[in-house]
Amino acid sequence: MTALHASGKPDARLPTFNTVPREFIRKVFVFEEEEKAVKVTVMNPSFGAIFTLIVATLFSPGLCLGLQMKPDVIYASNIRGNVYLFAGPMANCVALMGKDGTLLVDSGEDAAYAEGMQKALNARSSEKPRETRPDPAVRLVLLTHKHFDHVGGNEFFAKKGATIVAQENVRTEMLDGGGVPSDVLPTTSFKEELVLHFADEEVVLQHYDIDGAHTRGDTVVFFRKANILCTGDLFLNGMFPHLDARDGSNVSGIVRSLRRAAALINDQTIVIPGHGAISNKKEMLGYAFLMESLNNTVTGMIDRGMPLEKILVANPAKEFEPYFGTLKLTMFGNDYQSDPDTIVRMIFQCYKGGASSGKTK
Amino acid sequence: MKPFCTLRSNLRNAFLFSLISLALSSSALQAEGAASETVHLRGGVFRLTGTMANSTALSGADGTLLVDSGQNETEAKAMLAAIQTAGLGPVDYLVNTHRHYDHVAGNAVFGSGGAAIIATPSVRESLATNPILPNVPLLPSVALPSICFDKELTLFFDGEVVSLYHPQGPAHTEGDLVVYFRHADVLATGDILFWGMYPYIDPAGSAPGMATALREVAAMIDGNTIVVPGHGPLTDRKGLLLAADMLEDVSQTVARLAAEGKTLPEIIAAHPSARWDEAFGKGFMSPDNFVQLVYNTLPANTGKAK
Numbered sequence: 265m266t267a268l269h270a271s272g273k274p275d276a277r278l279p280t281f282n283t284v285p286r287e288f289i290r291k292v293f294v295f296e297e298e299e300k301a302v303k304v305t306v307m308n309p310s311f312g313a314i315f316t317l318i319v320a321t322l323f324s325p326g327l328c329l330g331l332q333m334k335p336d337v338i339y340a341s342n343i344r345g346n347v348y349l350f351a352g353p354m355a356n357c358v359a360l361m362g363k364d365g366t367l368l369v370d371s372g373e374d375a376a377y378a379e380g381m382q383k384a385l386n387a388r389s390s391e392k393p394r395e396t397r398p399d400p401a402v403r404l405v406l407l408t409h410k411h412f413d414h415v416g417g418n419e420f421f422a423k424k425g426a427t428i429v430a431q432e433n434v435r436t437e438m439l440d441g442g443g444v445p446s447d448v449l450p451t452t453s454f455k456e457e458l459v460l461h462f463a464d465e466e467v468v469l470q471h472y473d474i475d476g477a478h479t480r481g482d483t484v485v486f487f488r489k490a491n492i493l494c495t496g497d498l499f500l501n502g503m504f505p506h507l508d509a510r511d512g513s514n515v516s517g518i519v520r521s522l523r524r525a526a527a528l529i530n531d532q533t534i535v536i537p538g539h540g541a542i543s544n545k546k547e548m549l550g551y552a553f554l555m556e557s558l559n560n561t562v563t564g565m566i567d568r569g570m571p572l573e574k575i576l577v578a579n580p581a582k583e584f585e586p587y588f589g590t591l592k593l594t595m596f597g598n599d600y601q602s603d604p605d606t607i608v609r610m611i612f613q614c615y616k617g618g619a620s621s622g623k624t625k
Numbered sequence: 626m627k628p629f630c631t632l633r634s635n636l637r638n639a640f641l642f643s644l645i646s647l648a649l650s651s652s653a654l655q656a657e658g659a660a661s662e663t664v665h666l667r668g669g670v671f672r673l674t675g676t677m678a679n680s681t682a683l684s685g686a687d688g689t690l691l692v693d694s695g696q697n698e699t700e701a702k703a704m705l706a707a708i709q710t711a712g713l714g715p716v717d718y719l720v721n722t723h724r725h726y727d728h729v730a731g732n733a734v735f736g737s738g739g740a741a742i743i744a745t746p747s748v749r750e751s752l753a754t755n756p757i758l759p760n761v762p763l764l765p766s767v768a769l770p771s772i773c774f775d776k777e778l779t780l781f782f783d784g785e786v787v788s789l790y791h792p793q794g795p796a797h798t799e800g801d802l803v804v805y806f807r808h809a810d811v812l813a814t815g816d817i818l819f820w821g822m823y824p825y826i827d828p829a830g831s832a833p834g835m836a837t838a839l840r841e842v843a844a845m846i847d848g849n850t851i852v853v854p855g856h857g858p859l860t861d862r863k864g865l866l867l868a869a870d871m872l873e874d875v876s877q878t879v880a881r882l883a884a885e886g887k888t889l890p891e892i893i894a895a896h897p898s899a900r901w902d903e904a905f906g907k908g909f910m911s912p913d914n915f916v917q918l919v920y921n922t923l924p925a926n927t928g929k930a931k
């Protein structure tokens with residue numbers, strides 16, 4: 265199975281993840297009672313967001329469930345209508361089940377996880393009365409972006425006949441990796457917007473024509489009737505953004521994309537981030553706001569000619585640490601870190617990388 | 626939604642129906658015989674015969690993609706039979722180039738067979754709201770497009786790269802798309818191109834808009850591309866550009882005469898399309914009817930005349 269090691273080092277003022285009673289996690293994150301799950305008090309735009317992000321960080325399934333959940337108990341949480349969430353040890357995947365089949369947003373980290381999701385969908389289907397029983401066979405896989413923890417189950421579902429849909433840059437980026445089997449690649453690629461009518465739902469995919477955000481092919485998926493937005497890794501609830509200069513990442517692109525996505529939704533929308541606990545519009549915009557101010561601080565230092573070492577000493581992301589935690593994951597031999605130093609390094613590398621082709625606005 | 630919309634659309638469709646079905650009655654009759662055949666064009670791309678509008682198919686290991694579903698279910702079933710006779714795979718995708726009945730009436734035949742139907746969003750909206758012809762029921766939901774894209778959609782299917790592209794509109798209608806099979810180098814234009822005849826123009830479209838769309842699409846292809854028009858025989862990039870020249874020339878002349886204060890009968894009497902009649906005037910649409918259409922869809926006149 266997946267080699268998943270995580271070492272959380274949260275702020276001392278907050279209870280550690282392992283001390284949160286499991287029943288409570290289930291209650292909050294398995295969302296059998298939807299209202300409890302979504303209701304989060306927000307005090308004012310900035311502090312409110314910080315507060316809710318503390319809550320989100322605390323209970324982020326990417327952090328806490330990830331530590332405790334065994335991959336063989338993959339669970340499909342019914343969030344609203346016929347939409348289900350797989351709050352996995354890694355990326356969040358979302359399923360829409362209907363009479364003519366199932367649509368999946370992101371395919372998980374690998375074939376084993378994909379198979380686990382399929383089993384959970386089969387179980388969900390069989391618990392429904394025969395007349396209204398949905399077909400758990402996955403017909404469509406929509407990718408939010410190219411990263412392995414979101415596309416690892418492609419082959420599993422494609423071999424069973426699913427069509428893989430993504431923004432056109434995702435296919436190009438995956439092909440650039442070389443040696444990719446064709447079953448893994450998206451076979452339906454759109455440019456800016458695609459609307460799917462599936463399972464009595466209107467599924468809107470939007471890519472914002474912005475010069476790189478988390479990657480160059482980020483797509484948000486909005487279930488209009490169920491009022492659920494999947495952001496992919498544009499929004500990592502309780503974590504700093506993950507940036508990679510090779511992917512064209514930059515924080516300002518992420519911020520602008522999130523603000524464009526916010527135009528689709530309202531205060532009742534359930535927002536499902538790429539990783540971390542489910543959320544809402546205010547939290548998502550709060551995240552964008554905090555990341556924008558951090559980004560402005562760091563890029564301002566770069567513009568004033570400060571070398572990376574000095575910026576790290578100044579530690580501009582320190583004040584965010586309680587809210588975005590310190591997370592270190594090793595997945596398939598790669599280290600994934602979310603901490604104040606790492607985000608500063610990432611902003612520096614990506615900003616420098618983009619500096620020759622014009623500053624990010 | 627808005628009742629007058631439905632009414633206008635009915636009038637629109639009635640007009641289209643009377644024009645096309647009367648003028649093309651010979652091909653319509655041909656369809657009564659319900660015979661269709663596949664004719665290989667290039668690569669995995671085929672043309673289907675025996676239908677009023679041109680339908681194109683891509684076939685290969687993954688199955689079949691069909692462009693436009695015929696003017697009625699009889700035509701659709703004939704095409705389905707032809708596809709099966711030729712041993713081509715099941716129809717997994719159906720693309721509607723636009724909302725007119727002669728391109729969508731067979732949707733249910735393929736939709737109920739499991740095809741995913743692809744179109745621009747306004748096509749779905751129109752088909753879900755308005756009957757495709759006067760006094761016929763709305764299409765069933767299985768006939769509605771389920772994949773709707775805004776500008777561009779690419780399918781990697783049967784080893785082919787299929788680019789679906791919505792040129793800037795309104796052109797023939799407000800929601801036209803073209804289908805370009807890149808490897809086979811075959812372009813199916815839908816009704817932004819009628820070849821060998823003057824085109825019908827929907828009240829939502831315009832002659833200059835069609836010319837702009839044709840020029841935009843011409844930039845995607847080259848001299849070797851096989852161009853399948855919405856109606857009429859196969860042509861190429863030159864033919865496509867000639868149609869664009871014709872649309873521009875006639876609409877400019879008609880607009881100039883209208884600006885000079887000429888009435889529609891006076892404009893028709895001036896024969897503004899005379900130099901194109903040899904190439905385009907022998908089809909289902911007479912030069913006079915075409916001039917009237919161009920006049921009605923001039924930006925200044927839309928909404929005034931039906």
Ligand SMILES: [Zn+2]
Nearest residue numbers: 409411478497
């Ligand atoms: Zn990612």
Ligand SMILES: [Zn+2]
Nearest residue numbers: 678727816855
């Ligand atoms: Zn037509």
